Amino acid sequence: GAVVSQHPSWVICKSGTSVKIECRSLDFQATTMFWYRQFPKQSLMLMATSNEGSKATYEQGVEKDKFLINHASLTLSTLTVTSAHPEDSSFYICSARGRTSAAAEQYFGPGTRLTVT
């Protein structure tokens, strides 16, 4: 079946530094990737949608200069949290959809736990 991986699974960084999270589709070509953020005991909130080779579309209230998304290939999207602050600490989850995905099917990565100290 379709597998999506994320790296790293968890990361701790100091306030003011930047951290990059990778999302890879391992056995299919992901034409669209989604980035979600999840706070403890809360639902997933869509941050942005990216299509391969084009700029990401950010949801209202998400700072595109702070959360840089790059979808440079059909198997890789990256989310870079720039100048991270403690309030950016969260669980970040990506999902991917391919050309041949069953109707509306998205495949989710295992998530990345970011802690900013």
Place this chain on the structure above:
Amino acid sequence: AQSVAQPEDQVNVAEGNPLTVKCTYSVSGNPYLFWYVQYPNRGLQFLLKYITGDNLVKGSYGFEAEFNKSQTSFHLKKPSALVSDSALYFCAVRDGSGAGSYQLTFGKGTKLSVIP
């Protein structure tokens, strides 16, 4: 606009008893409905989906869900709960009637606790 409501923050059920996790939705076009399960510090695992066809959808791990158009509901059910079913369950919807970005809208989640 589309939205999902999961009215229960938590559902407790005894092992072996049937379980139901409720979900209602709102979407302007044709609803594509999904259930996902999340274990602590893990991503989402797909359980089942309704796109079209039979209103009763069977999915992974013995779960099923019934699409009810008149009540705009898509409740998740299992005849006999297992302790290992304890997790966080999310209902999601997408408007399947037209072209779009395939964005899913999630409910807030329901924590299921199965008591031995």
